[in-house]
């Protein structure tokens with residue numbers, strides 16, 4: 001098991017497949033992009049599958065989420081999914097994506113064994129999409145979402161970050177749209193993980209703001225604590241059901257006490273938290289011929305050092321060196 005000193009057990013593994021992306025969301029990346037990882041530094045497909053194998057066989061991981069950067073940019077993705085689906089025990093597998101390219105790949109990913117997708121979409125307005133992502137790809141994302149639903153990658157979840165003065169007036173419209181299309185909408189509070197270090201607590205849209213805005217049009221009833229489990233999203237039943245809306249309030253209502261995550265970066269570093277300042281290097285161990293038992297041991301030691309919380313409320317909080325796109329959101 002991957003257990004930490006606070007008794008939390010990690011069963012959910014986030015695997016970043018690349019730090020590259022075809023969008024430039026303002027809360028994530030600068031316009032010019034970043035210094036990408038060099039190819040030899042990236043884990044190979046074989047190395048990724050081997051590490052996931054160790055995680056599910058020896059360390060109790062039950063769920064694997066592929067992310068990035070933009071994971072659909074990784075050419076080997078369908079093959080990785082297929083090989084992970086063949087592992088025993090077979091983990092649940094999902095993908096967090098900006099949706100570009102999903103129209104072409106959704107059915108193949110489903111056939112390879114992917115269970116679900118989370119697609120990030122912040123706005124229903126093409127011009128706001130362009131302002132927020134610095135690319136004209138709004139239609140591609142909408143088509144990707146439709147393809148995911150048609151392929152049965154359900155429930156299709158939609159992740160939305162609200163930014164002041166850009167899309168913060170859109171929460172009720174986005175919820176009405178999500179309900180009409182049978183997508184499950186989740187709002188994510190903006191976190192200090194942008195490469196430009198532009199985040200300001202007093203400039204962010206909080207969970208409280210989001211709920212106030214949604215309640216202008218919908219009746220929201222909190223879902224029971226039991227239904228939430230260790231999920232980061234607090235969920236509300238909309239207008240008596242069956243639809244739900246989630247809010248991931250990492251800043252104003254952190255859920256660290258129930259965290260069941262461990263993370264693997266595209267260059268083979270274990271991170272115990274999005275906000276961790278330390279990493280454990282599994283790639284060097286892999287490439288120097290370490291057996292599975294040794295890699296599992298290193299991973300367990302890393303988890304044992306997991307901090308109690310993100311430290312966001314601590315006056316000494318320091319933003320991690322890696323931005324969200326290089327950690328794997």
Ligand code: SAM
Nearest residue numbers: 028068069070096097098120159190191324329
């Ligand atoms: N490119 C894929 C995507 O956008 O879904 C996967 C990686 S992205 C880093 C994963 C999620 O992190 C997205 O839903 C994105 O909106 C969110 N995200 C990125 N930067 C963020 C920030 N500073 N605060 C909160 N969420 C952020």
Ligand code: SF4
Nearest residue numbers: 021023025028069098
């Ligand atoms: Fe790319 Fe996702 Fe970051 Fe947007 S949030 S720039 S889509 S990695």
